[in-house]
């Protein structure tokens with residue numbers, strides 16, 4: 315078993331640290347935020363992830379997991395230090411590596427024995443070569459240090475499951491020594507491990523995420539065409555899914571992909587390509603389809619209603635997907651301001667994301683319009699002129715078609731997640747618009 319330190323307790327770092335401890339390794343999670351560290355010590359997770367708190371409490375109790383702001387103490391005698399800090403997007407689409415550099419400097423100044431530094435954060439191909447050089451330049455003690463790439467593939471909302479049941483772990487190393495340590499850390503998970511060189515590992519992460527983004531944008535493109543020629547995207551997707559070469563996952567058309575990863579990683583890879591004198595046209599197209607897709611239903615509704623001024627608009631779902639309170643790049647963030655600009659009176663419902671959303675759009679008047687957050691869907695629908703569905707929460711899915719007809723002033727629904735059966739909505743007397751299906 316290994317002594318591991320993990321820098322950063324966001325989705326990537328915390329889930330990695332907690333699952334390593336679950337495998338029996340001795341783990342210290344490091345974060346500069348004292349409040350967060352104090353919270354985690356009480357067994358409370360700063361992020362909403364199914365199963366995470368239970369594992370945090372269990373392994374903390376077993377003394378295999380600890381939290382600290384004291385990076386020096388955590389790093390000095392670790393066998394491996396995992397970096398899981400954020401790599402936000404810069405204005406030009408490239409990845410901002412400031413946090414990685416800060417941690418790399420702290421590592422260089424702290425370590426007192428040979429140590430493997432493992433970068434889990436998503437970084438442009440070639441970055442880890444630079445991180446290794448950077449650490450070596452700032453090393454204080456006479457120790458060996460090597461950097462490995464070990465990208466993360468968990469999805470928010472299913473992070474613990476995605477790690478414990480990972481499809482594969484990717485290990486990108488430049489020496490047998492580094493590979494053996496990482497193999498030793500990951501073998502207890504009992505999942506497939508793929509060993510490649512460092513740059514390939516970095517590329518696998520981007521290529522995987524961007525492929526999934528391409529898949530979604532492709533389905534959205536086909537969905538838009540389905541509408542024009544009278545086909546149904548859900549039937550088309552089902553038919554496609556039986557082909558093993560295509561597979562059944564990530565074929566859902568809708569309001570476009572959001573979140574902190576696909577939008578950022580598609581832009582980062584096209585930007586990396588451009589820096590290298592190459593235009594990554596496939597991924598560029600995925601980005602442009604996605605941008606248009608986010609406002610597609612808004613535009614359709616705008617055409618149908620002429621103006622939203624003074625209308626009561628029900629918005630169901632604010633987060634970029636269910637199972638998370640994350641709003642990054644969510645369709646709601648594009649559509650709500652457009653609706654407010656036109657003077658809409660929005661009643662928004664989200665089971666976990668409303669308070670985050672209210673930080674950006676506080677309850678009350680906002681520009682020409684107004685926004686109210688409600689804790690039950692019926693309040694949002696009551697007397698509404700139009701309803702938008704942006705997230706496929708189970709709480710939304712269980713609302714039966716008749717309720718839209720009964721509660722709304724005019725039962726007009728724009729569903730960005732295709733959660734209802736078109737015929738059932740029509741039979742209930744609802745004017746129902748979705749993506750890529752007859753309406």
Ligand code: UGA
Pocket residue numbers: 436466467468469470471523526530563564565566567568569570571572573574575576634635
């Ligand atoms: C994504 C990847 O799925 C993870 O494998 C990866 O590790 C992660 O990025 C990352 O790089 O950290 P995540 O962004 O949490 O995970 O969420 P996804 O479940 O992939 O969904 C992303 C977006 O695509 C959501 O807005 C979702 O609604 C949308 N989506 C997904 C569709 O529109 N259609 C689909 O068929 C699937």
